[in-house]
Amino acid sequence: MNTNRDNTQRAMPDVATERRPELAGALDWVGMDEIELPVLVAGADGKAQRVSARVAAFVNLHRPEARGIHMSRLYLHLDRHLSAETLTPAALRRLLRDFLDSHEGLSDRARVRVRFDHLVRRPALASGNSGWRSYPVEIAAHLDDAGFAAELGLEVQYSSTCPASAALSRQLIQEQFARDFADGAALDRQAVLAWLGTPAGIVATPHSQRSSVTLRVKLAAGFDFPITELIDRVEHALQTPVQTAVKREDEQAFALANGQNLMFCEDAARRIARTLDADERIADFRLRAAHYESLHPHDAVAYASKGVEGGYAPEE
Template sequence: MSSNDNTARSMPDVASQARAQVAGALDWVGMAGIEAPVLVADADGQIQRMAARVDAQVNLHRADARGIHMSRLYLMVDQALSAQTLTPRMLRQLLRGFLDSHADLSDRARLRIRYDHLVRRAALKSDNSGWRTYPVTLTAHMQGQEFTLELSTEVTYSSTCPASAALSRQMIQQQFASDFAEGQALDREAILAWLGSEQGIVATPHAQRSIASLRLQLGPGFEFHIEELLDQVEQSLGTPVQTAVKREDEQAFALANGGNLMFCEDAARRIQQTLGQDERIVDFAVRVEHQESLHPHDAVAYASKGVDGGLGADAF
């Protein structure tokens, strides 16, 4: 036995040797905001290393115990996240390790990992591309042999108001009627020039940056493919925000918005339908927020899968 081992054994361990000053079981004890890397596979199977913040906790069901072994949790988090790709299987094994190392103190464990997921996105028309980051939170629980995993993220998109678009079209019609008198012979070149002028297009619909917040409970036995999920939601919305933008890209984005008018209710239902068709998702809750350019307040809508006792709209 080394001298270091002897020194460690001789050091006082107040947490394990002393009784609690005031007896009582505790719901959760552990650490919040541990700085750690995560290894995440992208859509091409390449492994990315990203910075994360990790919460690692167990309950303390022994009312007389002074505390838990926080260093054990930290070392297990460090060893697992530094060396293994982030998967449900790895998270399950990590939580199992939490409980095994606290067998006399705890029967529940949880882990929360927060990081920004990087995705390279191509421009709509040009040959350019750029990076988008999506905030991801993974929350894993274990009680006995029961393991649950929840994924939260956000998708940012553009929403153009259908009511505003209809009112704008009406104003353009009225301006046309004013500039081209009834019975007047219409000249094609004159009309083309009018359509390209500020005098002709007198009104435009309002659009706003919008955010879809998602909470998903993943089914057992499935891997989570974050980029596939993000792609599905963005495709259902039709107008995700862009990265690199040249004029041809901006024009394509304007065309997409013009052909994709939606209220917040429309956006919530589109996502609800998309997530409801994915067998890997046991339950979900959605909150969409259209950050109004017309009002000083936001328009919001909520949707869920409708599982009894599930996430529901109150998840946000």
């Protein structure tokens, strides 16, 4: 059997090095998207956990005569860094530095985006049970001559009960009470309590709906990605995050939380903006609160941003 093919390193063609003057031109970004990779992320307990992620990796191509970049080098750097280091701004800076060092003379800008679902175990409101919640997370970073920057994006789902609908429902309940209990007649406490437990006692209910806030934050220097802490702060500001394990006592507690936290999308956006503005780790933020209305087929939406000079635009 001829083993020369196995034992001899062959020269292989590399058409990427061939010049095509008729196609010359600089390119803003070249790279790969939707790369499937495991990444290490700090969990709620601070320990690193491995999650499945979708990654995008790009560099620019500022040499117009160069036909292409070295995409395999980007992939190998991603595999080496993301599988061995917990995802932090410092780790991403090292990764992007390797992107540029491996493309010296070709590129002077690099960026990376990592998308994954962050799992957090959440306790039930009253029953003592617990369950898992999955939060979509996106981490992005870029490096160029102006420096390094990293940002964190995530989505949190919650329930919103309309204040206007609640007021209209209360009015109808008052009117039903006036019809069922004659003006001037003596009220019997037990009769009123019994009435409140009948359909007549809650003749109308306010509309509520699943809602979500999507936000993006730029971190101040020196801080790691506060994924779980940021989710906790948003949910605490809203008071009505969606639940996992739900028994009847949990559902009742959830109804109480909704009744005590009536909110328009404007209210939700302001609550979240206030808590983000007070967090020293966050240099800038932009958020979108969307209420997927049950009253009509369109959504009610509010945007908010920190408003720092040169920061995020007021809306997307």
